[in-house]
Amino acid sequence: MADSAHARHASEVRELPLIDYTASTAPEAFFDSLKQYGFATLISHPLDMERVNRIYSAWRAHFAEGVASEFTMDPIRQDGYFALDQAESAKGQAVRDYKEYFQFYRWGRCPSHLKHDLEAHFEDCLRFSTTLLRWVAEYLPADIVNRLSMPLESMIEDSAQTMLRVLHYPPVESGVVLPRAAAHEDINLLTILPASDGPGLELQLSDGQWIEVVNRPSQVVVNIGDMLQEATEEFLRSTTHRVASPDDGQAASGRMSLPLFLHPRPEVTLSSRYTADSYLGERLQELGVI
Numbered sequence: 234m235a236d237s238a239h240a241r242h243a244s245e246v247r248e249l250p251l252i253d254y255t256a257s258t259a260p261e262a263f264f265d266s267l268k269q270y271g272f273a274t275l276i277s278h279p280l281d282m283e284r285v286n287r288i289y290s291a292w293r294a295h296f297a298e299g300v301a302s303e304f305t306m307d308p309i310r311q312d313g314y315f316a317l318d319q320a321e322s323a324k325g326q327a328v329r330d331y332k333e334y335f336q337f338y339r340w341g342r343c344p345s346h347l348k349h350d351l352e353a354h355f356e357d358c359l360r361f362s363t364t365l366l367r368w369v370a371e372y373l374p375a376d377i378v379n380r381l382s383m384p385l386e387s388m389i390e391d392s393a394q395t396m397l398r399v400l401h402y403p404p405v406e407s408g409v410v411l412p413r414a415a416a417h418e419d420i421n422l423l424t425i426l427p428a429s430d431g432p433g434l435e436l437q438l439s440d441g442q443w444i445e446v447v448n449r450p451s452q453v454v455v456n457i458g459d460m461l462q463e464a465t466e467e468f469l470r471s472t473t474h475r476v477a478s479p480d481d482g483q484a485a486s487g488r489m490s491l492p493l494f495l496h497p498r499p500e501v502t503l504s505s506r507y508t509a510d511s512y513l514g515e516r517l518q519e520l521g522v523i
Contacts, residue, residue, distance in 0.1 A: 248447050249454075254278040263365065263455075264372035271472025272436055272446065272456045280357055280453055285427045288350050289489040292399045295347060296333060304335070304342055311396075311517075312341035317403070321520045330414045330476075335399040355397050358425050358493040362389065365423060365455060369469070377465055382502035385464070388422065394496035394513070395421075402433070402476065402488040413488070414476035420516045421458035421494040428452050431488040437473040446474075458494070460512060463503045 249270060252262045255277045266273035300314040307313050313336060315321075320329045337343055337351050366385040370378055382388075389395060402413045413433060426434075434446040434454070446454055457471045476488070497503070499510035507515075 247444060249274045251276055251449075251452070260368040260371055263368050267369070267455070267457055267469060270436065270438070271470055272454060272474075274446070274449075275453045275455065276449070276451055278453045279361055280425075280427055281354070282427060282451060284350050284354055285491060286430070288347075288354065288399065288491060289430050291347055291350070292335070293401065293487070293489055295344065296401045300335070301344070304344065306336070310341070312336050312338050324417060324516075324519050328415070331405065332400055332402045332413060334401065337397045337399065338393065338395070340393055351397060351399070354491070355493065358397070358495075359389070359395070361453075362423060362425060362493075362495050365425075369461075373465065374468065377468055380466070381464060385422070385461075388464075388497035388501045388509075389495055390498070392496055392498045394499065394509070395494065396496065397491070397493045400490040400492065402490070404487045405478070413478055416473050416475040418471040418473055419456065419458035419494065420460060420513060421496045422461045422464075423495045424456045424458055425493040425495065426454040426456070427491055428454075429488055429490040431486060433476045433488055435475050435477050443475075459516070460497065460503055460509060463507060463512065466504070 249272055250262065250266055252259055252266065252273060252275050254275045256262075259275075263273050263275070300316075304313045306315045306319055315334050315336065317331065317333050318329070320332050320334070335343075337355070339352075339355065343351060363386050366389070370385050416437070428448055428450050432445065432448045434448065435443045436446055436456075437443050456474065457469050459471045461469055462471045476490075496513070497509040499508065499513075501509045503509055503512060
């Protein structure tokens, strides 16, 4: 009876709750949203959205001009430019996502005229993420916290694996259906996603229904990755999400997005089954990237 009532309630949900980062209730509201949906939406956050919009504008132009061959994706280090024919495909999907992107690490390559804003945004995201991981730990059950190999915020200290992805979903012809990003879950601990420059992100509720993550210019969306699910023994669950194919009104515009994927250091123990390194390697193979 309770399960059917919950399913009816979930099917009525149309938007994630908006959480004011500066409110005293923010830590608990953030955790509750992650627990219920795998996602949380924050406003009044510390990330510089003017800088994010500069990044979108500059990189949209850079992709249009063509990325120099010196920045072509390195198959070993996984940094640099991934062209449309190098994009990942979601786990279990044969067709590649229709996107091009540049993967930026603290140590990685980047065109010099685009690097300053990326570095500044990267560092702001790391500080922001540390606070968010503290909030998560504050509300996790004590028995789960006690079984963690180390505090969540310590897992990311000096990690060379945390990565910022500058994503461009190119325009598509009217009537053509291509998977911008097929249904998937993220690999990492948390994903930090400032507002994109267009709609499209959708998440799947526990009853199977898909809902739109409303794209507001001032917000940041945060979602759980599979590594956090593994470390919390599935108390926190990563949620399947996708970037929907554009409708005819959006097809000609393309879309920019700037997710930061927060990763632990390779040696961090996530569970009795995995280190961060072994988990990442397994998933990259499944995605066809390595």
